[in-house]
Amino acid sequence: MERKKQNPTAEDETQIISRRIQRISLHITPIPRPLHDHDNNLGLLPCATREKLEVETEKLSVYMRGKYRDMQEKIYEYFNARPELQTPVEISKDEHRELCWRQMYGLIRETGIRPLKYVVEEPAKYFAITEAVGAVDISLGIKLGVQYSLWGGSVMNLGTKKHKDKYSEKIDSLEYPGCFAMTELHHGSNVQGIQTVATFDPITDEFTINTPNDGAIKWWIGNAAVHGKFASVFAKLMLPTHDAKGVSDMGVHAFIVPLRDFKTHQALPGIEIHDCGHKVGLNGVDNGALRFTSVRIPRDNLLNRFGDVARDGKYTSSLPTINKRFAATLGELVGGRVGLGYSSVGVLKIASTIAIRYSLLRQQFGPPKQPEISILDYQSQQHKLMPMLATTYAFHFATVNLVEIYSQMKMTHDEQLVGEVHALSAGIKAYVTSYTAKSLSVCREACGGHGYAAVNRFGTLRNDHDIFQTFEGDNTVLLQQVAADLLKQYKEKFQGGTLSVTWNYLRESMNTYLSQPNPVTSRWEGVEHLRDPKFQLDAFRYRTSRLLQSAAVRLRKHSKTLGGFGAWNRCLNHLLTLAESHIESVILEKFIEAVEKCPDASSRAALKLVCDLYALHRIWNDIGTYRNVDYVAPNKAKAIHKLTDHLSFQVRNIAKELVDAFDLPDHVTRAPIAMQSEAYAQYTQQVGF
Numbered sequence: 164m165e166r167k168k169q170n171p172t173a174e175d176e177t178q179i180i181s182r183r184i185q186r187i188s189l190h191i192t193p194i195p196r197p198l199h200d201h202d203n204n205l206g207l208l209p210c211a212t213r214e215k216l217e218v219e220t221e222k223l224s225v226y227m228r229g230k231y232r233d234m235q236e237k238i239y240e241y242f243n244a245r246p247e248l249q250t251p252v253e254i255s256k257d258e259h260r261e262l263c264w265r266q267m268y269g270l271i272r273e274t275g276i277r278p279l280k281y282v283v284e285e286p287a288k289y290f291a292i293t294e295a296v297g298a299v300d301i302s303l304g305i306k307l308g309v310q311y312s313l314w315g316g317s318v319m320n321l322g323t324k325k326h327k328d329k330y331s332e333k334i335d336s337l338e339y340p341g342c343f344a345m346t347e348l349h350h351g352s353n354v355q356g357i358q359t360v361a362t363f364d365p366i367t368d369e370f371t372i373n374t375p376n377d378g379a380i381k382w383w384i385g386n387a388a389v390h391g392k393f394a395s396v397f398a399k400l401m402l403p404t405h406d407a408k409g410v411s412d413m414g415v416h417a418f419i420v421p422l423r424d425f426k427t428h429q430a431l432p433g434i435e436i437h438d439c440g441h442k443v444g445l446n447g448v449d450n451g452a453l454r455f456t457s458v459r460i461p462r463d464n465l466l467n468r469f470g471d472v473a474r475d476g477k478y479t480s481s482l483p484t485i486n487k488r489f490a491a492t493l494g495e496l497v498g499g500r501v502g503l504g505y506s507s508v509g510v511l512k513i514a515s516t517i518a519i520r521y522s523l524l525r526q527q528f529g530p531p532k533q534p535e536i537s538i539l540d541y542q543s544q545q546h547k548l549m550p551m552l553a554t555t556y557a558f559h560f561a562t563v564n565l566v567e568i569y570s571q572m573k574m575t576h577d578e579q580l581v582g583e584v585h586a587l588s589a590g591i592k593a594y595v596t597s598y599t600a601k602s603l604s605v606c607r608e609a610c611g612g613h614g615y616a617a618v619n620r621f622g623t624l625r626n627d628h629d630i631f632q633t634f635e636g637d638n639t640v641l642l643q644q645v646a647a648d649l650l651k652q653y654k655e656k657f658q659g660g661t662l663s664v665t666w667n668y669l670r671e672s673m674n675t676y677l678s679q680p681n682p683v684t685s686r687w688e689g690v691e692h693l694r695d696p697k698f699q700l701d702a703f704r705y706r707t708s709r710l711l712q713s714a715a716v717r718l719r720k721h722s723k724t725l726g727g728f729g730a731w732n733r734c735l736n737h738l739l740t741l742a743e744s745h746i747e748s749v750i751l752e753k754f755i756e757a758v759e760k761c762p763d764a765s766s767r768a769a770l771k772l773v774c775d776l777y778a779l780h781r782i783w784n785d786i787g788t789y790r791n792v793d794y795v796a797p798n799k800a801k802a803i804h805k806l807t808d809h810l811s812f813q814v815r816n817i818a819k820e821l822v823d824a825f826d827l828p829d830h831v832t833r834a835p836i837a838m839q840s841e842a843y844a845q846y847t848q849q850v851g852f
């Protein structure tokens with residue numbers, strides 16, 4: 164009995180917590196009872212309203228669940244039933260690579276899942292698969308992404324029928340493990356700067372692939388160090404000419420290059436492969452470096468959807484310029500970005516679930532002579548975790564929407580949609596992965612010392628996820644694509660052109676911005692007004708319009724003296740803020756739509772609360788900007804701050820239900836401190852008690 168008091172079971176803890184939640188929670192209908200002394204002592208009732216949202220987790224979860232939940236469950240179950248395929252906490256690089264291969268091979272061969280089919284036909288299903296395998300081990304998610312989205316995707320999207328017929332089945336079944344070899348030692352973000360060459364030889368009807376200098380060594384190539392048999396190699400296509408130069412550069416194209424012998428697994432003649440070595444994270448993925456010396460491949464190995472070479476060496480393309488072909492080629496690869504943003508939200512869900520479940524369980528300090536309180540009852544802990552939980556929900560709906568419009572784009576090839584998905588996938592990937600990377604540290608710290616135990620996962624999640632900010636396009640570079648697109652749309656607006664759907668709001672808010680902020684509404688501070696989605700969206704959009712207008716003016720001014728490139732660089736931080744602001748507007752818009760569409764009233768009320776917290780927290784974060792232009796008067800700024808704290812507190816009261824609705828079973832979250840029963844006991848067992 165004594166022992167139980169000192170070290171209560173999780174069930175006891177849960178009861179204590181739920182009693183406490185009942186005591187301090189707010190109720191929807193006013194309850195005519197005075198505040199408990201205890202509540203006052205905790206300082207937990209920041210405002211007099213007493214509301215409690217009753218959330219039916221199952222209904223909320225059904226609304227959140229994608230169409231492909233069954234597929235995800237199949238994956239979770241597959242790994243749950245095979246402990247030998249689970250990644251241990253301590254594992255060497257080489258063992259991790261082999262395990263990761265066995266995980267992928269087992270999944271594909273034993274469950275019959277065929278991801279490449281979905282990459283092409285049902286992208287949403289493919290992204291659901293990558294999210295689920297990423298929850299098992301992020302290395303596995305990336306290894307699978309390299310095989311199917313990058314290597315497979317390049318063949319399917321940049322190749323033609325002959326390539327699909329020859330390769331698709333064998334890529335899907337893992338008979339042909341492959342790589343995507345774009346990056347070089349000297350060039351990552353600037354893909355057009357790559358130097359590898361593929362020169363056509365009309366005599367033998369072949370291309371010769373060469374690495375002209377060490378700067379052109381392909382670097383960081385996933386699957387290259389150990390498992391890859393092929394690579395889609397990005398190189399400048401050179402055609403022989405009869406002039407003094409001897410060759411003509413047709414721009415960057417992709418080529419299928421066999422890397423290793425099928426029987427011996429040795430590198431083929433002319434191909435030198437080295438291991439990029441131990442990394443900060445993702446050590447289950449074998450990244451390698453490749454050098455090519457006069458490697459000959461048949462002409463047919465050119466992935467020729469956007470440009471082809473005939474037997475006589477004549478080049479043909481439906482696209483007139485190198486730049487247009489390059490844009491079309493890279494445009495086909497945006498699926499990787501969509502998937503990375505989507506998977507990043509998956510990582511954020513796991514981390515926030517662990518941190519919040521543990522914060523509900525953990526008790527430290529309390530009022531004199533009273534039981535200790537849950538650490539989630541501290542305002543500071545709520546401040547760390549509740550806006551993050553709200554943001555996770557916001558990201559969930561934004562990435563689901565992105566996947567939907569990406570799928571539509573793949574079906575229709577609608578030109579406007581292509582442009583929209585291109586910019587939106589760049590922006591959402593950049594914004595979401597940067598936020599998740601920061602949040603992983605916050606979650607670790609919010610769990611104190613136990614958050615630092617590797618078994619509780621924050622270390623691997625943080626290290627493995629970190630590079631999401633860089634690959635598939637560096638975030639700073641991607642945000643500039645969003646800013647450039649906004650400026651293009653802005654210019655078109657004034658030339659009477661149409662705006663794409665996502666950008667449509669700019670038309671209206673630009674007009675609002677061009678007039679002065681309304682001195683009356685800037686003082687409105689009522690809760691109803693602050694929780695009105697119209698006010699929230701207007702505020703986000705006003706900020707974007709203002710940033711867009713001022714960026715356009717500044718760029719025009721500086722380009723007179725500095726030229727286009729110099730002016731862009733002079734305004735770069737401004738442009739990045741503009742891009743982030745726009746992406747935040749899109750995320751909020753999608754969240755508001757998701758709240759409105761939710762069919763179940765209790766789930767809708769919970770989502771509305773979470774959405775309000777997301778919106779007001781972001782406005783408060785940028786309150787300086789709003790104050791500077793008098794969009795928000797001092798009294799309103801104060802009211803926003805107060806309400807944000809209050810909403811954090813209210814969200815805390817349904818935090819358990821909100822993380823439960825992510826539907827992540829214990830065998831997926833895996834951190835002992837986040838187990839839904841006997842968390843402490845499971846944790847102590849881990850170290851041998």
Ligand SMILES: Cc1cc2nc3c(=O)[nH]c(=O)nc-3n(C[C@H](O)[C@H](O)[C@H](O)COP(=O)(O)OP(=O)(O)OC[C@H]3O[C@@H](n4cnc5c(N)ncnc54)[C@H](O)[C@@H]3O)c2cc1C
Pocket residue numbers: 309313343344345346349350351352353382383384385442445450630633634635636637638639640
């Ligand atoms: C683990 C891992 C796996 C990878 N897998 C693959 C793979 O399978 N295949 C493949 O082809 N590649 C792969 N890559 C490479 C990856 O795609 C590149 O690292 C990425 O594109 C960024 O390029 P970079 O490393 O050259 O960075 P850089 O472009 O050199 O960027 C370095 C810094 O400069 C800044 N910067 C660069 N340009 C600008 C600009 N215009 N404006 C402002 N700031 C700028 C960036 O923001 C960044 O902070 C992988 C990389 C890693 C680490």
